[in-house]
Amino acid sequence: MSDLHLVDMGNELAKEPTRKGFGRGLLKAGQIDENVVAACADLTGSTCMDSFAKEFPERFVQVGVAEQNLVTVGSGLAAQGKTPFVSSYAAFSPGRNWEQIRTTICLNNQPVNVVGSHAGISVGPDGATHQMLEDIALMRVLPNMVVVVPCDGPEAERATLALAKDDRPSYLRLAREASPIITTDKTPFEIGKAYVFSEGTDLTIISTGTMTAQAMIASEQLYKQGVEVEVVHVPTIKPLDKETILKSVRKTKKVITIEEGQVAGGLAGAVAELLAENYPAPMKRLGVHDRFGESGTPAELLEDFGLTAHHIKLAVHEFISQK
């Protein structure tokens, strides 16, 4: 759709990790608003907070390897009028400090932005301990929490700028590995909105995070094979854009979800809950099914877990051939 200003999928796609886009967004947000502050648990470079920390040293807090402290310090900063972004690896935050996030951020309703980088199996060689797969489920169940999973670097930048202006607690999920850039600076982003990145009538693919690029690549190739899938990109998993999702599923009547994380409680869970109550439809969930990650290259792992455009194509063909 032209008003979405997406990258032409016919060209070779440039790549960038979503965390880089976050780093740019944080710096810009800091330049716009002096109340934007940042804290990190000894992963400033990895979570791309370094340019903010360099430009605004007096607004940056280094808490050391202490993720419980990280988010509760964030709660205190927010209580005195700041807009904190607090970052670590997703495996540790929100992996280790869930109760602190629940009590001092969500129940206390302080606008802390919890940033979890290195989410998903594409972390690669570090292995299962560092490949956070349960974070969407953990954050999605918390009242007051907004959950955002951008699809590429530019969207991560826009999401960060949007979160800096939003007064709700949030979780921003980021990836370590470079992934295809499919949006541009003109692509719209609004918290709580899903976007139809590709229109079709045969089936709806609902995707989040870097899996949206894979869905778009698959959709392009499927089109050449005579299959028209609709790709609904869901960068905000909570609050979920029910209208956009239901409108698409009412049209196509078949759904595939895809995410780089546990399908239980993840995007798949959110979509299944929505459809079960409003418009039950046949559904297939691509993602991680009740297992942990392991060491390997990102490409090997995405292949192993069936999270590539190729796997999406196979799933679509299988699904639409079922009558």
Added chain:
Amino acid sequence: MGDKTKTLTFKELKKQANDIRVSIIKMVEAAGSGHPGGSLGLADIFTALYFDVMNCDPKNPDWGERDILLLSNGHCVPVQYATMAHAGFFDTKELITLRKHKSRLQGHPERHALPGLENTSGPLGCGLSQACGMALAMRMNKQTNRYIYVVMGDGELDEGNVWEAAMLAPKYNLNNIIGIVDRNNIQIDGPTENIMPLGDLKQKWEAFGWNAVDIDGNNIEAVISAIDMAKAVKEKPTVLIARTTPGKGVSFMENDYHWHGVAPNADQAKVALDDLHELGAKIESEHE
């Protein structure tokens, strides 16, 4: 504006603390559950804070220059509600709604429920971290005259989160934080030194970079003067290790860990109130 109600004599403050204890017994009895032991033990410290030390305005609880009190061990909130009501934040008649459905006085403090509460707490170990965040924000905001008081239980110090914050505050020299550890030597399962030995707390905090001071937490005068001295220390944050008697003022509750989290029944409450009325009369008869 910030109104310091600092006109009370020590005798009047003692009387106030006793009245607060009476309220604690009445409200916990009415609730049928709650934590009287720690609440009674903290009444003197809370009286000192709200009636003497803190710069705050009960009629304007969100005043931007106010001092902050964070009750980190949220289960002792009956003492905070009672003290706030006696200080004029709300009517003492409301105290009886503690822990009731739709009450502003939730079982553990909830910031959104009641004006004047600065945080939501209960799960232990978070108050000092929140104080660090607030102190850092105040520094960024160029507010140099605001103090943050953090009341923690001694059992609460079992939580690792406390020590994460204990390292952070000296690192940034957050000298407007004044920690107060309620050293009553009990926790839910028994004496602290049996459950998880805390040892020499003064040494522990000093090793973490704090100015640590042992005080008698049931002596209002000692609490106030320790805080005055803490404010004069600029090169590090201060923590007061405040020795208190759990259940203070009620003969059968004093030093008995079983009263950590159990409400008195009607008969027990009557005995407790008799004890406190007797103490009140004794304070009344004291010379200034």
